[in-house]
Amino acid sequence: MLGRIEEGWERSRRSNDDYYLDGIALNLHGVYSGCERIFTQIAEIIDGDLPRGEDWHRLLLEQMKNEIPSIRPAVISAKTGELLDELRRFRHIVRNVYTHHLDPERLEKLVKISSQGFHKLRAEISAFAAFLEQ
Numbered sequence: 001m002l003g004r005i006e007e008g009w010e011r012s013r014r015s016n017d018d019y020y021l022d023g024i025a026l027n028l029h030g031v032y033s034g035c036e037r038i039f040t041q042i043a044e045i046i047d048g049d050l051p052r053g054e055d056w057h058r059l060l061l062e063q064m065k066n067e068i069p070s071i072r073p074a075v076i077s078a079k080t081g082e083l084l085d086e087l088r089r090f091r092h093i094v095r096n097v098y099t100h101h102l103d104p105e106r107l108e109k110l111v112k113i114s115s116q117g118f119h120k121l122r123a124e125i126s127a128f129a130a131f132l133e134q
Contacts, residue, residue, distance in 0.1 A: 001027050001034075002118055009111045012104075021102045024111065029094045031114055032087040035121065039064045039075070046072055046132075057088055073131055076124045083117035086110060 005027045012020035039060050043050040047068055051059035061084060064075040076084070090110055093101075 001031055002115060005031070005111055005114055009108065018102075018104070021104060021107055024107055025090075025094050025102055028087060028107075028110055028114055029091045031118065032084065032091045035084060036060065036088075038125065042072075042075055042128075057092075058085070061085055061088060073128070075128050076121065080117060080120045080124055083113050083120065086113050087117065 005024055008020045008024040008027065012018065012024070036057065040050060043060060043063055047063065049063070050056070051063060053059070061081055065078055065081040067074045087110065090106075
């Protein structure tokens with residue numbers, strides 16, 4: 001999915017075709033949604049505590065940044081949490097605003113964030129998986 005995001009961004013810049021921005025936005029949405037599915041499973045199965053309420057998406061991300069003593073270490077670092085929070089907020093825009101309102105400058109920032117965040121997240125999830133295997 002990251003490859004599609006980066007390729008879509010390059011094509012949109014080369015062609016000045018804003019239609020690529022829609023695909024980029026949907027793929028960014030998908031990246032964060034996938035992360036959130038992982039975090040939801042951790043919260044339900046390991047923590048036994050999935051946040052509820054209107055802001056449960058934000059609370060879930062916060063929960064993953066925190067260690068739960070005697071249960072698990074933090075799943076992600078604060079820095080990764082910040083990067084993912086940018087994607088979380090953007091996902092809300094994609095779901096609730098028509099795509100013709102997409103800001104190319106913000107998308108460019110998010111394309112960079114998604115790449116950085118994914119590599120950090122992969123390393124942190126691998127470390128968390130190693131903890132679970134112990």
